Amino acid sequence: MPKSSKILFTIFINNWDIFYTFHFQYFTMRHEDLFYVLALLKAEGVGDVIAKKLLSHFPEPEEIFKSKGASRSALEGIGKGLFRKLKDKTIFEKAEAELKFIETNQISVSYCLDNDYPHRLKHCSDGPVLLFSSGNIQLKNKKIISIVGTRQISNYGQQFCRNLIAELSPLDPIIVSGFAYGVDIVAHQAALEHNLQTIAIVAHGLNQIYPKSHKKYVYQLEENGGLMTEFWSSSNPDRENFVRRNRIVAGISEATIVIESAEKGGSMLTANFANDYNRDVFAVPGRVGDKYSHGCNLLIKTQKANLLTSAADLVYHLNWDLETKTKPIQKQLFVDLNSEEQKIYDFLFKNGKELLDLIALECEFPVFKTASTLLNLELKGLVRTLPGKHFEVI
Numbered sequence: 001m002p003k004s005s006k007i008l009f010t011i012f013i014n015n016w017d018i019f020y021t022f023h024f025q026y027f028t029m030r031h032e033d034l035f036y037v038l039a040l041l042k043a044e045g046v047g048d049v050i051a052k053k054l055l056s057h058f059p060e061p062e063e064i065f066k067s068k069g070a071s072r073s074a075l076e077g078i079g080k081g082l083f084r085k086l087k088d089k090t091i092f093e094k095a096e097a098e099l100k101f102i103e104t105n106q107i108s109v110s111y112c113l114d115n116d117y118p119h120r121l122k123h124c125s126d127g128p129v130l131l132f133s134s135g136n137i138q139l140k141n142k143k144i145i146s147i148v149g150t151r152q153i154s155n156y157g158q159q160f161c162r163n164l165i166a167e168l169s170p171l172d173p174i175i176v177s178g179f180a181y182g183v184d185i186v187a188h189q190a191a192l193e194h195n196l197q198t199i200a201i202v203a204h205g206l207n208q209i210y211p212k213s214h215k216k217y218v219y220q221l222e223e224n225g226g227l228m229t230e231f232w233s234s235s236n237p238d239r240e241n242f243v244r245r246n247r248i249v250a251g252i253s254e255a256t257i258v259i260e261s262a263e264k265g266g267s268m269l270t271a272n273f274a275n276d277y278n279r280d281v282f283a284v285p286g287r288v289g290d291k292y293s294h295g296c297n298l299l300i301k302t303q304k305a306n307l308l309t310s311a312a313d314l315v316y317h318l319n320w321d322l323e324t325k326t327k328p329i330q331k332q333l334f335v336d337l338n339s340e341e342q343k344i345y346d347f348l349f350k351n352g353k354e355l356l357d358l359i360a361l362e363c364e365f366p367v368f369k370t371a372s373t374l375l376n377l378e379l380k381g382l383v384r385t386l387p388g389k390h391f392e393v394i
Contacts, residue, residue, distance in 0.1 A: 031099070034109060034130075036061035038095035041129060044085045050078065051129045055113060094234075101233045107206055108133045120144070124251040124277055128230035131248075134206055135226020137199055143173040143320060146249045146274075148267045149183030149259040150292045157183060157260040157292075160284055162190045164257070167311030169194040170379060171320060174225070176201060176253050178245060178266070179214060183259050188221060198225040201249050203241035205233035246270040255280035255318060257308060261295030268295050275304055280317060282308035312372030316356075319389070337380075340365065340373045345382060345393065353392040 040051055040061065057075055058064050065086050072083060102109060110117045110131040118139055121127040145168075149157065161183060165175060175191035177184040179200035191198035198221060202210065206227060209215045221227070230248065231241060246266055250256050250273035258281070261267035274281045283305035286293020299305035306317055314320075337345060343363050348354060354362075360370035374391055377383035384394050 033061050034102075034111070035095055035099055036065065037111065037130060038098050039091045040064060040086070042091040042094045043082070043088065045082050046085075048126055048129050050082070052112060052125075053078065055129070098232050098234075101207065102132070105134070105206065108137070118252045120253065120277075120279075121248070121251045124247070126247065127251055128248065131228055131230055132206055132232075133199075133226050133228040135222030136224065137226045137228065138197065139174070142197070143171060143318075144176060144253045145173050145314070146176040146253040146256045146270070147183065147187040147259060148177060148246075148249060148256065148261075148270045150261050150265070150267065150295075151180055151182035151184075152292055153182040153186060153260055154292065156286075157284075158186050161186045161259050162193075164259075164308075164311055164314075165190040165194060165196065167375070167379070168314070169196060171315075172196065174199060176249055178202070178242075178249055179210075179227070180266075181211065183267075185214060185217070188217065192217075192220055192224060195224065199252075200225075200227050201245055201252070202227055202229045202237075203231065203245040204237040205229065205231050205235045207233040208236075210237040242266055243269060247273045250274035250279060251277050253279065255282060255314065257281075257314070258283045258296050258299060258305065260284065260286060260292040262291055263294045263298055265295065268299075271299055271305060281305040282314060282317070284308050309368065310372045310375075312375040313368060315375055316368070316371040316389075337377075340369070341377055341380075344370065344373050345377060348383060348391060348393045353386060353390050356389045356391065359391065 037051075037055070040046055040054065046054075053075065054064050055061060058067065067083070072078070072080075101107070110133070112122065112127060112129050117131070121131075147161065147165075149161075153161075165187065173196065175187055175196055175198040177187045177198070177200065179185065179188065179202055184200075188198045188200060200221060204210055206229060209218060218227070228248070230244065235241065243266075246269050250270050253274075256270055256274040256279060258267050258271055271281050271283070281299065281304060283296035283299040285300060285307055286296055288297070296305070300307050306313065308314060344359060344365075347359060347363055351362075356370060356374070357367060359374070360367045363370065365373070374383055374385075378385065382394060383391055385391060
């Protein structure tokens with residue numbers, strides 16, 4: 001972050017009899033814009049949708065506060081009453097306080113109209129105007145998946161989650177979750193164990209950690225990922241914040257994976273958000289009768305989620321190309337193959353490039369089993385993916 005210089009910042013808005021002076025650390029024009037966006041978001045009646053409408057209409061955030069009748073008339077659905085609320089000087093006081101917190105704690109801010117804003121969230125109409133983050137988050141050109149589930153995770157759920165992330169690690173995805181007990185923290189831990197970037201979307205400001213027992217993970221998480229939130233430093237982890245948090249978890253990623261869930265709860269809400277955003281949803285099937293399998297089984301039954309039994313299911317449905325990975329897979333010599341792997345390898349060695357469905361047909365395996373086996377062969381450096389879901393030996 002560039003060195004700062006302290007300046008005097010004065011706001012005088014039209015003839016509204018507001019003359020308010022602020023002292024704060026000023027960096028670039030971007031920070032002046034940030035100040036006005038913060039003030040806008042604190043105005044009564046302004047949420048993400050209305051704020052985006054205003055910010056898209058006016059070239060600079062400051063102009064929203066200085067605008068007159070003619071420039072406002074084109075804004076359908078936004079009345080004069082809202083603009084009168086922008087005269088309240090307390091919104092500027094709150095904006096100043098938050099800006100000081102951001103600068104003092106070196107918080108990164110992503111603005112919905114900027115290039116560094118998560119591109120998938122740009123397509124969510126109710127996505128946050130601002131995202132605050134700490135750590136070392138790098139989203140560009142990355143595969144991003146969200147993993148959610150019950151706080152009462154079973155041993156089976158833990159093992160599945162860890163195995164899934166281990167299998168996906170050569171693809172170098174970013175693992176997103178909510179930093180809660182259970183599935184969330186297992187997903188974050190597994191990502192860190194495999195040196196994968198992981199992002200914790202939290203339901204409060206970055207001046208605190210919730211749950212407090214997870215504070216011990218923050219340093220390592222910020223070294224390879226970080227914390228992200230839409231909430232200001234004045235926000236506590238209130239119940240309603242978790243629902244808002246869940247839409248970010250769903251919206252920021254390419255796909256949402258549910259590992260163990262009851263029929264109701266935060267994980268199911270996240271899956272619904274993902275469906276609303278036209279994201280892929282995957283659910284891990286569980287034993288009939290188990291409380292924390294009901295949600296996943298229901299998602300699969302109602303066709304709101306794809307069945308997920310291994311990393312190969314995810315790779316197949318998302319059409320991820322292993323050749324774009326950043327972690328190279330070296331071809332192994334004297335590799336031990338099981339019978340399924342050997343049969344598929346021999347078929348490709350004899351026939352050359354073939355389509356996934358044809359490989360499954362000729363080798364007499366289900367498609368999902370063939371996809372899983374091909375992934376294992378790719379991880380062993382024996383097979384590679386070609387465009388159009390074709391495969392060939394290396």
